[in-house]
Amino acid sequence: MELDILAEKENVICEMVSNLYRTKSNDDSEIFTSIYNQYKSIHLQYSELSKNNLEALKRGLFIQWYQKTEPNFLSGISDLEQDAEKQIVNNLFTVINTKQVDSELIWMLNYYNSWDWVFLNYENFRRFDTNLVNEANNRLPENIDKKLMLKRGQMGKYWLSLIKYGSTE
Template sequence: MTLYQLGERENGLLLQINNAAGLIEEKLKKLEEEGVFEAYKQVHSQYAALAQENSEALKRGLFLQWYALVEPPFLSGINDIDPQAETRLIDTLDDKISQDEVEPELYAMVSYYADWEFVFDRFAGCDNLQRLISGRLSYNRIIHQLKQSNLTTRGQMGIYWQSIISLVGK
């Protein structure tokens, strides 16, 4: 799938998530029955497959990994991610850091995710990632950087960041 197709797939999944009604248990059951969890697992894997050649795919894949850890599945639509895809994304990120190819937007995003220390704990052996995390941006600098980004049509990642930025403006 292309990045555009993956974004469209995410939009369809988000509609299913937002339309799931009922108690938490009912929403979880509906999302499972409708294949949303499996579909998001595949979307994440597809982003991982594109990540070495496409920084946007890397950003979206890393976002989904982080989101899977910090948000409940009935809100995110993400119940499980492929560990191999997760490792592929982290290795790609670590390589980009070693080659000094981390653009400011990606640096801001990873800085934000790193505030949840457990998110990158499993990757203590990725020295470049650990170095980036140790020099991560402050919250204000993260928001300042992301305010400069066009966050439309960027899947669940874009929607999340738009919501965070809108809260800061209030």
């Protein structure tokens, strides 16, 4: 499955970034350029899949949000393709407008909305639907399926890092 392959590529990149951060070498610019290009390619593939795949949409949207909220030397994400970013946002609004949203996407959108400036640079952005993004929905789930999240690339790692929200086996 293509999503599994992309998640594994993300896991390899995350390990590389972590190792580079630990070694703190001054000679890593070429390696980071390669990492950024690999992540750009992964995001582009998610954007292509996102039209018909909610999981790809979630991962692509996460990467866009994470690029803006975390330093690139920690995330491995920098300078994503603008057309791919726009495609993800357009597909997100299609999913919202056709009511194909699931509960996970709702809590993700509410979480991302805390950094509302992240998505404001998109021409068609009109704030998230207030039926989805509101105070009543502004909470993460009490439990996150650890096994599932470990198969979801950097997005899964991030959600699992919020250990105060617990996890299931």
